[in-house]
Amino acid sequence: VTVVGWWSFHWLCDDAYLAFRYVRMSVEGHGYVWNPSPFRPVEGYTSFLWVVILDVVWRLFGVDPPTSAPALSLVAHLGALAVVFRLAHRVPLASAGRRLPWLAFVVLAVVTNRTWLTWTSSGLETALWLLVLLAWLDAAAARAHARLVALAAVLPLVRPDGLLFLAATPALVAVDLRRERPWRAADLTLLLPYLLPVAHLLWRRATYDDWLPNTYYAKVVETWLKAGGLHIALFSFEHALFLVGPLVLAALWRRRDLPALPTMALGVMALQLLFLLRAGGDHFEYRIFLPWVPILWLAVPWACERLGWSLRRGLAVGVTIWLLGLPLPWTHWAITSGSGIRYWEETHEAIAPHWPAPLRAPARLRDWVARWNHYHLVGTPHHLHRAFLDVQIGRFPEVAPVAPVDDLPIWAHPNPGYVAYHHPELYVIDMLGLNDHVIARWPAPEIRKRKLAHERFPPAGYVDCFRPNVVLVPDDVIAFPRAEPFGPDDVRSCEDHWWALTD
Structure with missing residues (x-):
């Protein structure tokens, strides 16, 4: 299903070509610069590791970034799906006989989620971030300290947001180790992978004369809580994932004992999300919520089991939430995926007119929030990015140097x-x-x-x-x-x- 979704949604955005230019400059001998000398170097890409991977693939196999990036995104997405399988196997269940039904439910809910399928391509580093972040969470769930630290060292190379995980992970590991035994000097060897991001940070400073990517300064202007709040509200409402919240709260009310390390890891992820929402969310369609799609669906069997529900009752609740989360996003996809996609306009595609009159209330609410978001370029749908690039390609096809x-x-x-x-x-x-x-x-x-x-x-x-x-x-x-x-x-x-x- 993920592969079919990748084929159906397949898209590139103009922003991806920004990173592609850095790769091209490197291949042509200038290094990772936007403009070669005499201009000073600027770090206008957000993922050092993604740029390096695209660079290596081009040099070794002769495949340029516009061709390799979507394929690599699919590979990363399939890797992330494998991690979802691992996480689903870690959910504590009342009996082994419940494992297969719950596993089937989680995987079905994840791979039919529109946000999950949207980001199987794009040309951006989103799928790579998803893979490494879920692998980091899986290491926390397994209490695999060395793997957890190693993955935390990789995260800042994928996105600057990873610096938060880099800073928090040693504290998480220290607290978890302290619960078992006193700390030892040998435990410091766990931090050896941190030499990699430290080296990258020093290289960034030496190359670009800055500690953070240039994109951070360009995008973060000031706090914009309204935009961030409406961004997460629209995502959770469209996919009906807001219904998972009460289920989790009920499970916590019944039993408050939680495994320390994975709970703290989820707390760090939530803190990172809150920081992004504080700045207004994200310009791209639900990109920042992508890792939370499998996490929220994994929370359903976890909560139902803690509540002591029967398998039939738990699956009934889970399937109901899943079904409620299908109509809004997939209606929007149906009306925007045809050949008549409009170029970037100050309007958005309303869902309500396409629904039967008695059922239009939730669609109208969704359209109202989506209209505000679209007006302010918050969570801009992927089809508009694709349409913008199509216009560029149509205007300048194979233009000579x-x-x-x-x-x-x-x-x-x-x-x-x-x-x-x-x-x-x-x-x-x-x-x-x-x-x-x-x-x-x-x-x-x-x-x-x-x-x-x-x-x-x-x-x-x-x-x-x-x-x-x-x-x-x-x-x-x-x-x-x-x-x-x-x-x-x-x-x-x-x-x-x-x-x-x-x-």
Whole structure:
């Protein structure tokens, strides 16, 4: 089912091509940079490990990132599904005879979840993050301390959010060990894998002159609790997963004894999610909730068993929640997956008109929240990202490299991913700041209508300093000669001036 879903949902987004450009720059000998010298290096990708994997695959097998990324995402997703099997086997049950029915239920609920299938592709590192994070949780459930620490060392290489897990894991292991025996000096050897993220952090500082990726500064503007709250509300309502909460609370009320290490691990995951929601959630459709899809479905048999319910009663409750979570997301998929997908508009696809009149109340509620989210670019559905990329591909299919001019070809654009990847000969100014040090750190203007992850803009005079001379026209990219050449010394002068203002 996961493979069929990957084939049906198969999509790439323009943002994925940002990371792809870094891979291309590395393959062409420039290293992991957005623009080669004379521009200063900037870390505009969020996953070092994902970029390295794509780089290695391209060098060894000659498969470029747009081709390899979806296939690698599927492999990671199938690996994550194997971890879900392992976690399902760890749920304590009243008898061994209940194992197979509950296992079948959990797997069915997970692989038919639209969010699970949506992120089987995309070109982003999402599936890799899912795999490593679930493996980390499985290590906590197994109380495998060495494996837990090793995976915690990998998480920051997949996403910057992993720094939280990197910091928390030693404390989790220390508390768990203390419950069994006194600490020993030899226990410090468990931290040897931490040399890897420390080395990466020092490399980041030496290469990019920063401790965090540039994307952090570009995306995190200020607290936006309303956006984060509506983001999680829409996800839990659409998939009916809010019904799992009362079930878990009832189970905890009946029995409060919990295994320490996995409980603390889930607490760290919840803390990471709360941090993201505090910042307004995520620009992409339910991406940040993906690891919670299997966790919440695993919570159903766990809660039913703690409540002492019969297998029939537990499965009846679980299947009811599962069935209630199918209509809303799959109706939306049905009306947006056809050939008539609209390009990015200030409207969204309403579900209510497609439902029978007596059943439209929940669909209207969903549409109301989705309209607000869409307006503010919170949880933007994947089909709109796919449509945006399709427009880019349609405008610039197999466009030849820009003809050389006497000075540097510089192009400034707010959505440069696809074109920037296919034109490594261009020096590109990312006007939303993901790949630009100055724009990412320049104070966001007072915006009447907030747009998540799209709130940084270049200060007056910044882009003009570089005198962009590249324009895009249908089916072509043209570089015009300047009246006065713009060379490496001019680039350094602009960057020295503007970087000093931001630093």
